Amino acid sequence: MSNLNQGNRQFAVIGLGRFGRAVCGSLHKMGYEVLGTDIDEKLVAQVLTDRIASHAVQLDSTEPTALKEAGIFEFDTVIIAIGNFLQESIITTLNVKEAGVAHVVAKASSEIHGKLLERVGADRVVFPEYEAGCALAHTLTKPAILDRFDLDPDNSIVEVLVPEEFHGKTIAELQLRNRYGLNILAVGEGEKFEINPLPNLKLHKGTAMVVIGSNKDLQRLPI
Structure with missing residues (x-):
């Protein structure tokens, strides 16, 4: 494999x-340098065609x-994306x-599947359908959320549009930490x-702010 510009990290996706x-x-x-593999020759050919x-x-x-x-064991990170074939997924992870x-x-395609993957040694288990569903629910109920990063099941960092209620007020005046239990990381x-940002910075409707806090407190934002 050739050297990479970004830390020489190499990924294999199965x-x-x-x-x-x-x-x-x-x-x-x-x-990054990525090796894709599949048991289906058509899917492999499509990946090569699509580059x-x-x-x-x-x-x-x-x-x-x-x-x-195939040299899979030489890679820094291997992503096992065989979510719907439980037996193959577990055996591959173990291998x-x-x-x-x-x-x-x-x-993983289910909670039990996830537990089995952890049992055979997976360092991280992801539930793409569940995570996509949660992200959609947040977007539908809080349309002013521009982006979201879940730190754990209870805490997140979100990028939100400054609500009308905050327009023209400084960060100090809003007292986000005292009123909402939240901290502004960036504006x-x-x-x-x-x-x-400094406490005397005024916020303006339509601009964005990046806030960290518990999901419970984030839900209380007037957006």
């Missing part, structure tokens, strides 16, 4: 369905020998972890943000 393709494409766009991975090979990931021959891959991320417009 399973080239919608989730696997999205991961491949995003990592490839960011300039969303550096390399792509057809293999059966339940066979340790096939994984070894990759037993071979010594440092960081294994596995997609800005478009691509430009002021990090750790």
